Structure formats: C-alpha cells, structure tokens
Amino acid sequence: DVKVTQSSRYLVKRTGEKVFLECVQDMDHENMFWYRQDPGLGLRLIYFSYDVKMKEKGDIPEGYSVSREKKERFSLILESASTNQTSMYLCASRYTRQPQHFGDGTRLSIL
C-alpha cells in the first residue's frame, strides 16, 4: 500500500511566522504535489515537483515556497503566514503517468 505521511495533523501558528509542512512518501514516487482544500473550492494546486530539486508553480503559489532535497520528502513553506492561509493542506505523490495518492492532510490555523 502507498503511504504518504504528513508530519502534523493539526497545526496552529501566528501571523507572520514561517511555517513548514512536511510530507514523506515511501514508494519511490517521482512526482509530488501540494494542494490546499477549502469548502466550496475543492482542491487547488500550490506547487508540484517532478523529481528531486525540481519544482513547478501550480495555480496558487503566492505566499508559498517548496523544497525537495530528497526524493521521498517534499516540504511546503509559508514564508510569512497570514490568516487567509488557514486551510487543509494535502500532499500527494505518484509514479509518473499514474494516479495520485494523498496523505491525510494537515489542518493549519493561522491566528
């Protein structure tokens, strides 16, 4: 079974803080993705990575950055957290040209 693990299920941070969300997959997947999920809006792609040290902007990259130094790990960074970044964050991974598999998400609250 594919295992995509997100380091925190719930996180509370303050505005202006730098926030790190971590994702690890154990299937040697080439591609990894970060989404946010908001009611009524569905999943929106923030960033994705086709391979180690590669990254591409998704639909809503503003205010975020990513890091992929190792194949199994993909980090999402909120450079200076703001209240409009309160959301559910989902990480996904896949083999190239295969469906994506998701982690259980991190519910992030910015106060």
Place this chain on the structure above:
Amino acid sequence: QKEVEQDPGPLSVPEGAIVSLNCTYSNSAFQYFMWYRQYSRKGPELLMYTYSSGNKEDGRFTAQVDKSSKYISLFIRDSQPSDSATYLCAMSAGHDYKLSFGAGTTVTVRA
C-alpha cells in the same frame, strides 16, 4: 465559470439505495477521469480511474464517462453506511497534466 462543476449536495440516502453522483466539465481536452472518496478528517483515496469515454465497473462502483456531453458519473449500488463520505471527481488532459477537481459531493447513507 469553474472548469469542473460538481453538486456539493449534501445527499442523504437509505441503506441499500443506489447513489448517483456526477460532474460536468468545460475543457474538451480532458481524457483521464478519476473519482476519489474522502472520509472525514482523512485524505482523498482513489476509487476509480478511467480513460476516455465508456463505463468501468469495480464491485459496487460504476464510473461512466460521456465525453460528447462533457459529463461523468459515479454510481454506488447497494449503498452502505460505510460509503458515507465526500466524493471528489478529478480529471486531466494527459498523464503529465495537472488534475482539475470538483468541489466534492457529501453523501450520507442512513442505516
């Protein structure tokens, strides 16, 4: 207008009923179609994955794609309380293209 439209429901049905879910889309380039199931406080899990038009059956689940009408459906036969979840449709123009998601339909199956 959203690229993928999905009625958010909620949908409540008695145990044993047939659940019918659908999505419409505007991008005629979409050719890969997926249905994900998301339980409360969990990440989406892949249910069905289809290519182009036609039907695909997997146990109690049937996915239908009508590209001429830009319409996809998921049917759940003999529904069970354990089918209570949010169902997300997703689609892409190609294997290496990003996924576009519907907002999700929340389903409750009453015992």
